[in-house]
Amino acid sequence: MTLLLLAGTGDAKRIAAGLRGIEVVASLAGATRDPDVLPIPMRVGGFGGEAGFRDYLSDAGISAVLDATHPYAHRITARTAAVCADLGLPFLQYLRPGWLPEPGDNWTEIAREEDAAALIPEGATVFLGTGRQTLERFANLQGRRVICRRIDPPRGPFPFAGGEYLVGRPPFSVKDEVALFQRLGVDWLVVKNAGGAASRTKLTAARQLGMPVLMIARPTQGDWSIVQSVSEALDWVRSL
Incomplete structure (x- = not known):
């Protein structure tokens, strides 16, 4: 075999x-x-x-x-x-298994990346923990500061106005995520329900900061x- x-x-x-x-x-x-x-x-x-x-x-x-x-x-x-x-x-x-909310979490599930714009007010700083593969689907977030974390340094500009890349290779500790979100002034976190303990630290950090999370539903x-x-x-x- x-x-x-x-x-x-x-x-x-x-x-x-x-x-x-x-x-x-x-x-x-x-x-x-x-x-x-x-x-x-x-x-x-x-x-x-x-x-x-x-x-x-x-x-x-x-x-x-x-x-x-x-x-x-x-x-x-x-x-x-x-x-x-x-x-x-x-x-x-x-x-x-996917993630499930814990006491203190403020999650809202959305079906598609494009749905985020209807919930995030203009002027907000948005942290995308969704990777770069579907980044273009957030192009309707005009009027927000959009930060997309990716593993590799970008080879081109951000695909739409008002966005910026942040390069970082996991794992990230809860302490590091809290410090990062505070330094960047993040108001909203958007993630895919990927599951797993290693990448849940950003969700724990959001809970500690009282930050709302948009959770993109699994296919x-x-x-x-x-x-x-x-x-x-x-x-x-x-x-x-």
């Missing part, structure tokens, strides 16, 4: 550590420069669409696929699940097999 692990998250790194001794290759999309090195063979870069993905599965002799990409990489997950179903390959998505999942723990994902691999 040769397993393809679709990686790029901290959880995928944890899964990879449990796959030593198994014929496996990890695939990273290449969205982040200098990604973390995994303890298993790696490939970096896209497949060239569905046709390229099918060719890769055949050429590499892949016999099963474990998707541990970001919870919001729903297009990649849906395509992978459909291709595996068509080819008769076992497929599993690892999807870590709807398909009817493929899903697990929510690393141990379940590794058990699935061992069962093949």
